[in-house]
Amino acid sequence: MTTLDSGVDSLADVTSSEDRLRRFLLGLPGVDQVGAEARAATLSTRSIKTTAKSYALDLAISMIDLTTLEGQDTPGKVRALCAKAKRPDPADPTAPQVAAVCVYPDLVATAKHELKGSGINVASVATAFPSGRSSLAIKIQDTKDAVASGADEVDMVIDRGAFLSGRYGLVFDEIAAIREAAGDAHLKVILETGELVTYDNVRRASWLAMLAGADFIKTSTGKVSPAATLPVTLVMLEAVRDYHEATGLHIGVKPAGGIRTAKDAIKYLVTVNETAGPDWLDPELFRFGASSLLNDLLMQRTKLATGYYPGPDYFTLD
Amino acid sequence: MSRFEYAPAPESRAIVDIKSSYGLFINGQFTDAGDGKPFKTVSPASEEVLAEVSEAGPADVDKAVRAARKAFDKVWGPMAGRDRAKYLFRIARLIQERARELAVLESLDNGKPIRESRDVDIPLVAAHFFYYAGWADKLEYAGVGDDPQPWGVAGQVIPWNFPMLMLAWKIAPALAAGNTVVLKPAETTPLTALAFAEICQQADLPPGVVNIVTGAGRTGQALVEHPDVNKVAFTGSTAVGRAIAKSVAGTDKAVTLELGGKAANIVFEDAPIDQTIEGIVNGIFFNQGHVCCAGSRLLVQESVYDEVLARLKRRMATLRVGDPLDKNTDIGAINSAAQLAKIRELSQIGEDEGAERWSPECELPANGFWFPPTVFTGVSQAHRIAREEIFGPVLSVLTFRTPAEAVEKANNTPFGLSAGIWTDKGSRILWMANQLRAGVVWANTFNRFDPTSPFGGYKESGYGREGGRHGLEAYLAH
Numbered sequence: 001m002t003t004l005d006s007g008v009d010s011l012a013d014v015t016s017s018e019d020r021l022r023r024f025l026l027g028l029p030g031v032d033q034v035g036a037e038a039r040a041a042t043l044s045t046r047s048i049k050t051t052a053k054s055y056a057l058d059l060a061i062s063m064i065d066l067t068t069l070e071g072q073d074t075p076g077k078v079r080a081l082c083a084k085a086k087r088p089d090p091a092d093p094t095a096p097q098v099a100a101v102c103v104y105p106d107l108v109a110t111a112k113h114e115l116k117g118s119g120i121n122v123a124s125v126a127t128a129f130p131s132g133r134s135s136l137a138i139k140i141q142d143t144k145d146a147v148a149s150g151a152d153e154v155d156m157v158i159d160r161g162a163f164l165s166g167r168y169g170l171v172f173d174e175i176a177a178i179r180e181a182a183g184d185a186h187l188k189v190i191l192e193t194g195e196l197v198t199y200d201n202v203r204r205a206s207w208l209a210m211l212a213g214a215d216f217i218k219t220s221t222g223k224v225s226p227a228a229t230l231p232v233t234l235v236m237l238e239a240v241r242d243y244h245e246a247t248g249l250h251i252g253v254k255p256a257g258g259i260r261t262a263k264d265a266i267k268y269l270v271t272v273n274e275t276a277g278p279d280w281l282d283p284e285l286f287r288f289g290a291s292s293l294l295n296d297l298l299m300q301r302t303k304l305a306t307g308y309y310p311g312p313d314y315f316t317l318d
Numbered sequence: 319m320s321r322f323e324y325a326p327a328p329e330s331r332a333i334v335d336i337k338s339s340y341g342l343f344i345n346g347q348f349t350d351a352g353d354g355k356p357f358k359t360v361s362p363a364s365e366e367v368l369a370e371v372s373e374a375g376p377a378d379v380d381k382a383v384r385a386a387r388k389a390f391d392k393v394w395g396p397m398a399g400r401d402r403a404k405y406l407f408r409i410a411r412l413i414q415e416r417a418r419e420l421a422v423l424e425s426l427d428n429g430k431p432i433r434e435s436r437d438v439d440i441p442l443v444a445a446h447f448f449y450y451a452g453w454a455d456k457l458e459y460a461g462v463g464d465d466p467q468p469w470g471v472a473g474q475v476i477p478w479n480f481p482m483l484m485l486a487w488k489i490a491p492a493l494a495a496g497n498t499v500v501l502k503p504a505e506t507t508p509l510t511a512l513a514f515a516e517i518c519q520q521a522d523l524p525p526g527v528v529n530i531v532t533g534a535g536r537t538g539q540a541l542v543e544h545p546d547v548n549k550v551a552f553t554g555s556t557a558v559g560r561a562i563a564k565s566v567a568g569t570d571k572a573v574t575l576e577l578g579g580k581a582a583n584i585v586f587e588d589a590p591i592d593q594t595i596e597g598i599v600n601g602i603f604f605n606q607g608h609v610c611c612a613g614s615r616l617l618v619q620e621s622v623y624d625e626v627l628a629r630l631k632r633r634m635a636t637l638r639v640g641d642p643l644d645k646n647t648d649i650g651a652i653n654s655a656a657q658l659a660k661i662r663e664l665s666q667i668g669e670d671e672g673a674e675r676w677s678p679e680c681e682l683p684a685n686g687f688w689f690p691p692t693v694f695t696g697v698s699q700a701h702r703i704a705r706e707e708i709f710g711p712v713l714s715v716l717t718f719r720t721p722a723e724a725v726e727k728a729n730n731t732p733f734g735l736s737a738g739i740w741t742d743k744g745s746r747i748l749w750m751a752n753q754l755r756a757g758v759v760w761a762n763t764f765n766r767f768d769p770t771s772p773f774g775g776y777k778e779s780g781y782g783r784e785g786g787r788h789g790l791e792a793y794l795a796h
Contacts (some may be wrong), residue, residue: 030742032762035593045433047327055322238592273322274636274647281322 011246015211018169024076025168025207029201031235040231046270053266057301060265060293061088063283064098065123065254067291068318069222075110078103080318082114088296090316092305098294099283100153104129112150123153123188127178130192130221132157136174143181153186154178157221158205160195169210175212188216188254188287193232194224202232206239216252222289227257230267237275237293250279256289262300265293291318327645329432333419338507339370341540342378343515345385346525352378354533359508363642363651363686364428371508374531376781379540380794382529386471386498387546389526394498395468399455406451406493408521413444416517420510423451424482425642427509429687430605432643436496439483442767446486446785450494457495460787466794468496469572470548475562477554478504478609479709483755483767484553485511487784489528490769495793497549498527502541504554505534506654535596539565547571549793553610556707556733556778559701574782574792576610577773578707579735581756582728583613583764586721587622589740590762595629598670598713601738601764602638603691606649607711608657611736613764615704616715617724623717627695634691635678648713648725649711652687661689661710662778668694673714699730707733721746725753734776738764757783 014024048056066085070075082101089095100121101111111122124146127139143154156178162170179187191211192204209217217236220227233255240251253276259265265288272280280286294313303309339347339356354373361368374382388774394402414422421435430439457466472492481503492499503511515530529566531537535558542550542562552562553576566573583601585594601613618626642650652658669675673694682688689710697704697714704714707788718724727736737756739747751759757774760766772788774780782792 029589029591032590032593035590035596035762039593039596043647045437046324048324049327050325052323052325059322235592269322278321 005041011211013204015172021168021211022166025204028203028207031203033199036199036235037231040234040271043228043234043271043274044267048266048270054301054304056269056296057262057304058096060262060269060288061297062096062099063286064288064290064294065100065102065256066098066100066294067222067256069102069104069125073104073107075107078107078110082111084294084316084318085120086118087117088294089301091214091314092263092302095298096127099287102155102289105142105149105151108146108149108151121152122150123155124149124151124257125155125157125221127156129155129157130223132159133161137178139174140177140181143178147181147183147185151185153188154182155188155190155218156192157192158209160192163196163201163205163208172208172212175214176211181215186215187213188218188252189214190218190221190256191225192221193219193272196303199231199235202235203239206236207243210239210243210251213261214251216254216287218254218256218289219290220255220257222257228255228259228289230271233268234271234275237272237280240280241276250285252285252287253280254287256287259288259290260292260296262293262297265297324646326641329422329425329645331422331426331643334423334426336369336423339372340508340512340532341372342374342382343512343528343530344378344382345529346519346523348515349378352422352531352533354378354537357505357534359427359506361426361686362506362653363683365685368427369509369515371512371532373533374537376540379531379537379544382500382531383471383473383541383544383546385526386500386529387464389524390468390470390498393524394493395470395496397496400455402493402496403454405450405521406442406447406454406490406521409517409523410444410447410451412517412520413440413447416513417441417444419589420482420513422643423513424510425552425650428478428481428507429642429653430652432645433647434605438549439480442769443482443486446769450490450607450790453693454494455709457790457794458493460790460794462791462794463796466495466750466796469791469795470497471546472499472549472551472793473541473544473547474499474501474551475541475554475701476501476503476726478507479605479610481507482510482514485514487553487789488551491789492551492793493527495790497793500529500531500541500547502531502533502538505532508532533579542566545574549573551792552576559780564581570794572795574774574784575780576782576784577778577780578733579610579612579775579779580615580705580707580731580733581611581613581736581738582615582617582731583738584617584724584728584740584750585622585626586739586741586743586746587619587621588742588754590742591629593627593762594626594740595633597738597740597762597764598630599633602713603649603711604765606652606689608653608709609765610707611758611765613706613736613738614713616713618715619724620717620719627715630693631676631678634693637678637680638689639680639688640683640688649691652689652710655687657709658687661708661712664703664706664708665712667700668697668714671701673697673701673703693701699727705731721750722734725750729753729755732778736760
């Protein structure tokens with residue numbers, strides 16, 4: 001496998017038939033589980049303090065897709081979340097805005113209205129999220145609904161059943177169809193790595209999504225455990241780095257679910273920095289799918305500025 | 319700040335209390351001074367003098383050996399194994415309690431990054447004492463006969479690359495088997511051994527069971543040649559090992575030698591590529607390459623050579639070289655001016671012989687002894703840098719086409735301490751491991767150590783094994 005010397009042309013070639021796509025994906029170099037986890041553990045021991053920490057906290061806040069994906073979501077809840085997105089810390093206007101607010105399609109219009117003029121994107125999950133188990137026609141319509149309501153970003157799920165049974169062509173075609181239906185919206189492809197289980201699968205699914213036109217690859221829906229882990233994100237970052245070497249294109253990465261503390265977020269930033277490189281330390285190319293992470297980042301930020309930890313009630317719930 | 323640059327994160331030195339001068343540790347006490355000329359130990363990262371250390375002359379060595387003999391005859395030899403175990407467990411726990419202090423002291427004296435002394439060296443030191451403590455009352459099950467007996471007094475000489483870990487490799491099995499020891503740490507890194515002497519006092523270890531004599535080659539020679547030493551254990555250079563083998567030849571001393579290496583790290587085209595790059599980096603840049611089993615010869619299958627090289631260079635550019643006490647440092651200081659000179663000389667020879675040298679851009683501190691991570695390409699078996707141990711962060715890259723050729727090249731060396739295989743194919747790992755003349759063969763990993771796993775070499779890499787059940791055997795007469 002020589003990802004480094006295959007250019008855009010030869011990559012277009014690998015998607016020309018199901019058989020070629022399959023051979024390409026199965027020909028990707030393997031991922032050694034022990035080695036990948038050991039590397040992630042080493043990156044976790046980087047010590048980020050003082051100026052570096054201050055920079056990292058603000059960067060992490062600016063990368064958050066502030067998310068609510070509950071059946072009980074209401075316009076009121078979304079409005080509250082949007083207010084928080086615009087001004088995460090009412091007591092400190094220097095705290096940066098988050099990158100986007102992520103909601104179900106029927107709440108996109110509400111969010112869009114609330115965030116007007118703020119520069120904050122509205123992201124919407126679509127394609128029969130979170131299971132993805134419906135017909136392509138419905139997934140396309142779901143996507144079109146979200147975009148028509150004003151979504152700037154669409155988070156789609158892949159058909160894990162098709163992927164695990166080796167029908168890579170089907171997964172590819174579906175992503176490509178959603179890519180088209182999403183129009184100008186940014187497309188994030190959720191791999192649901194907790195269901196793919198092996199790192200080899202994660203690497204293959206990453207390449208598959210990128211070849212099919214993903215702007216972002218995302219770990220999880222947040223509805224399946226395990227959600228994002230550092231080693232999985234590491235493998236995905238290696239994939240976008242290699243894809244960039246091969247094509248010159250920058251694809252983003254979004255770990256989602258289970259990242260709750262500033263300490264964890266900083267580990268992810270270190271991993272981005274040392275794997276894909278500093279180019280990826282940008283909300284355009286790296287996002288956190290999280291809701292409870294924000295308050296811990298704000299708390300650590302206040303601690304750095306004032307020297308003491310405020311209590312949790314000093315920050316808004318949403 | 320507009321970029322994510324890691325701010326310095328130095329570990330505090332306050333936890334370490336270094337005395338201005340140290341005596342020898344004989345019969346449970348620190349003596350005033352040796353009869354040799356005191357010498358200074360410096361921090362290789364700054365050249366700052368850390369302490370003055372005594373040099374043990376032949377009379378001091380004799381005193382230490384006599385103390386060890388008396389302790390062996392009167393206390394330690396007759397003691398039940400389960401009681402020896404109690405002392406070893408106590409030492410292991412004290413090492414854990416003082417882990418941070420020992421890690422800082424090791425990084426100060428040796429120049430290795432605190433990340434390694436904290437996460438690798440000291441935890442392994444404690445693990446060795448725990449492991450051999452468990453053996454002390456089970457010697458008859460070690461597979462060396464019904465009633466194995468200790469040799470008596472062990473004279474042990476250890477190197478500067480893993481000062482505390484090598485001490486543990488030597489002292490833990492020796493004491494578990496019922497021997498008493500006189501240990502000489504390397505002259506550039508004596509401080510953790512002296513801290514260990516304090517730990518022996520704290521553990522109420524009977525006087526004379528462990529004796530530490532500091533000094534250089536002359537002290538080591540006096541110890542090895544002392545007529546009342548029953549067992550000699552040495553880790554260090556092949557040249558000194560050869561001299562020791564000569565000096566003990568014809569005596570009834572038992573001897574084990576752990577000497578140099580020039581390990582082949584073999585990468586096949588189907589290797590898990592990103593983990594392989596990590597393994598190559600860990601194989602040669604761990605502890606600045608001051609590792610006898612370092613993967614200093616990279617053998618890459620020609621079909622993936624370009625890709626491996628490109629990825630390796632990209633990864634090397636992210637290595638952080640600098641202050642060993644900074645928690646974010648990946649590569650610390652070269653241990654001594656002499657070692658730095660040797661690395662420079664051999665690297666120059668590599669260039670002169672036509673190999674291509676590459677290092678990432680990295681700023682090295684003004685003071686202290688530093689060498690950037692370096693890779694040589696276009697190296698062939700005939701180059702000196704492919705044959706001689708450099709003992710520094712210098713990697714030579716060679717290529718091969720078939721598994722048989724890889725084996726041939728890997729074995730075509732006077733050494734045989736370790737080797738690494740990188741492939742997704744399990745059957746090839748087993749086939750290769752059987753062909754390679756190396757004491758340790760790692761598969762899809764490198765430089766992993768564990769107290770339960772024996773370690774030792776073929777050919778000029780020495781003889782005998784340390785670690786595991788085999789490591790006990792070296793300290794038992796049977």
